[in-house]
Amino acid sequence: DVKVTQSSRYLVKRTGEKVFLECVQDMDHENMFWYRQDPGLGLRLIYFSYDVKMKEKGDIPEGYSVSREKKERFSLILESASTNQTSMYLCASSQGEAGELFFGEGSRLTVL
Amino acid sequence: GENVEQHPSTLSVQEGDSAVIKCTYSDSASNYFPWYKQELGKGPQLIIDIRSNVGEKKDQRIAVTLNKTAKHFSLHITETQPEDSAVYFCAAGGTGFQKLVFGTGTRLLVSP
Numbered sequence: 001d002v003k004v005t006q007s008s009r010y011l012v013k014r015t016g017e018k019v020f021l022e023c024v025q026d027m028d029h030e031n032m033f034w035y036r037q038d039p040g041l042g043l044r045l046i047y048f049s050y051d052v053k054m055k056e057k058g059d060i061p062e063g064y065s066v067s068r069e070k071k072e073r074f075s076l077i078l079e080s081a082s083t084n085q086t087s088m089y090l091c092a093s094s095q096g097e098a099g100e101l102f103f104g105e106g107s108r109l110t111v112l
Numbered sequence: 113g114e115n116v117e118q119h120p121s122t123l124s125v126q127e128g129d130s131a132v133i134k135c136t137y138s139d140s141a142s143n144y145f146p147w148y149k150q151e152l153g154k155g156p157q158l159i160i161d162i163r164s165n166v167g168e169k170k171d172q173r174i175a176v177t178l179n180k181t182a183k184h185f186s187l188h189i190t191e192t193q194p195e196d197s198a199v200y201f202c203a204a205g206g207t208g209f210q211k212l213v214f215g216t217g218t219r220l221l222v223s224p
Contacts, residue, residue, distance in 0.1 A: 043214040103155030
């Protein structure tokens with residue numbers, strides 16, 4: 001089975017801190033994604049990557065950056081966390097175009 | 113860009129009843145319509161999908177119907193069971209994963 005592992009299930013950070021959310025997949029998938037999940041807003045795409053060192057902006061990239069140095073690892077970076085970035089963050093991976101998305105269990109970030 | 117609306121936001125049914133969740137989309141170029149189920153504390157998981165060359169697809173107790181003319185698609189769950197309780201997300205997309213847009217989710221509660 002595909003496994004997508006997000007390193008932290010719960011984080012509490014202070015405004016202005018730099019935050020790293022790590023995601024690792026074990027199925028050699030080409031594509032990796034970061035989504036943000038908020039009540040009433042569904043899942044919104046922040047960034048995605050279809051190859052090592054490649055990245056593309058999603059629908060809400062402002063305030064975020066990403067890094068993909070290895071195929072299996074995709075990191076989401078909040079350079080200076082703000083309270084409006086308090087949310088659930090979901091990482092996913094897939095193979096090919098329009099392939100099934102395999103999600104991690106999520107990282108719930110609270111910014112105080 | 114694509115916009116996906118999902119209704120209802122919450123749905124309560126008795127065990128054994130049927131449940132229907134409806135989604136509409138705006139981009140006539142969309143041709144891929146997956147449904148994801150998110151159980152408490154877990155990431156979303158694909159349960160069924162349909163492509164635009166098909167009007168209906170069934171998998172045991174779940175089915176999805178698509179009306180491309182009206183730009184809407186629906187998830188049907190028959191003989192609901194308590195383990196069907198979860199949040200369900202519809203999504204719509206064209207060729208290429210980056211165009212997948214999610215609905216806002218439906219919380220389904222199945223009471224014994």
